[in-house]
Amino acid sequence: MVRVLRYLRALRSARFIFSAIKKSRLETLTASVFLIVFLSFSLSSAFVLEFERGHESTILTAEDALWWSFLNIMNAKTSIDQAVSAEGVGATTILNKVGLLLFAYLNSIVVAWLVGHRNVSRDDDGLLYS
Numbered sequence: 001m002v003r004v005l006r007y008l009r010a011l012r013s014a015r016f017i018f019s020a021i022k023k024s025r026l027e028t029l030t031a032s033v034f035l036i037v038f039l040s041f042s043l044s045s046a047f048v049l050e051f052e053r054g055h056e057s058t059i060l061t062a063e064d065a066l067w068w069s070f071l072n073i074m075n076a077k078t079s080i081d082q083a084v085s086a087e088g089v090g091a092t093t094i095l096n097k098v099g100l101l102l103f104a105y106l107n108s109i110v111v112a113w114l115v116g117h118r119n120v121s122r123d124d125d126g127l128l129y130s
Helices: 002-023 025-051 062-073 086-118
Strands: none
Touching: 002 025, 025 062, 025 086, 062 086
C-alpha cells in the first residue's frame, strides 16, 4: 500500500513539473540553456585539467583550466593555450558548440524582443494595440 501511495505521489509531482514547464516555456528554455552552459563549463574545466596533466601542456592549474574554458566557450582562441591531448581537443570542440548555442539563444531573445515591439502599432486614434 505504501509503495502505491509513493508511486501516486511521484505521478502527481511529475504532473506538477510538466504543467510548470508548459506554463512558462521561455523561462524553462532559459534555465535549460544556462544549465547546459554551466555544466559544460564546469565539467570541461575539470576534465581538461585532468586530461592535460600527463601531456606537455601549459594548462597546469585550475585557474588556467577555468580561463581556458571561458575563452573557448566565447570562441576567442587568439591568446589562449590550446589543449594537447585528444580528450582536451574533444572538450574544446564541445565547449565551442556550447558557446555557439549560447550565442544563438541570446540572439534569438533579442530578435523576439524586437519583433514583439514591432508588432505593437497605433490605430487611427493614436491608441496602442498589438
